Amino acid sequence: MIYFVGAGSGAPDLITVRGAKLLGEADVIVYAGSLVNPALLDYAKEDCAIYDSAKMTLEEVIAVMAPAARAGKTVVRLHTGDPCVYGAHREQMDALDRLGLAYEVCPGVSSFCGAAAALKAEYTLPNVSQTVILTRMEGRTPVPEREQIESLAAHGATMVIFLSAGQLEKLSARLIEGGYAPETPAAIVYKATWPDEKVVRTTVGELAAAGAREGITKTALITVGGFLGDSYDRSKLYDPAFTTGFREASR
Missing domain, CATH: 3.30.950.10 (Tetrapyrrole methylase, C-terminal domain)
Known part of the structure; x- marks a missing residue:
């Protein structure tokens, strides 16, 4: 299986629990070296093969991930933040679709x-x-x-x-x-x-x-x-004069 994992916004402990677990299980990690904190690679096991995608094209990334996935290995494609924001992972998923390879997305903190x-x-x-x-x-x-x-x-x-x-x-x-x-x-x-x-x-x-x-x-x-700035209205959510589905307004 191939997993697209959001690395979080920078601090290595801001990756999700699921993302850290996947990094620890990965046989292959392809990470965005120009943006991802390299400290996140400390989650990887010793024999994990690690590639820096900052030096790779889309075709080269797929050429690493696809054979590994076909060989039954766990592959993590580690993106900065959350992959859905300027992650360029749609084109990777489309390429994997054309190859008939399964993948999942693990969100991250943008x-x-x-x-x-x-x-x-x-x-x-x-x-x-x-x-x-x-x-x-x-x-x-x-x-x-x-x-x-x-x-x-x-x-x-x-x-x-x-x-x-x-x-x-x-x-x-x-x-x-x-x-x-x-x-x-x-x-x-x-x-x-x-x-x-x-x-x-x-x-x-x-x-x-x-x-x-x-x-x-x-x-x-x-x-x-x-x-x-400093000016805003009070939220109705916690206003004692406002009824919600969970509490009645005070009289």
């Missing part, structure tokens, strides 16, 4: 969750934002025209922007063009949950200056929105 933890923040605050937009700037690879930063910024929702720390000046300008005021709270979270994690609180207008001051150009998430 870096956007790790960033919220680092910020001690809640993305969805009552009467501030009930929507979280996960996106990225186009770079060497494009994004669909309808998903340009300006269009998404027009919603005024919480935004978590991946893979864009090297374009902060352009990102700032486009967020403002889309509707965010320059003074809108923003934060740069570098390597969330890693030992060298860094949180830089700033504003949309000062993103580029903050990134330059801290020397951050990659491996960081940009978070934007009023959730980083």
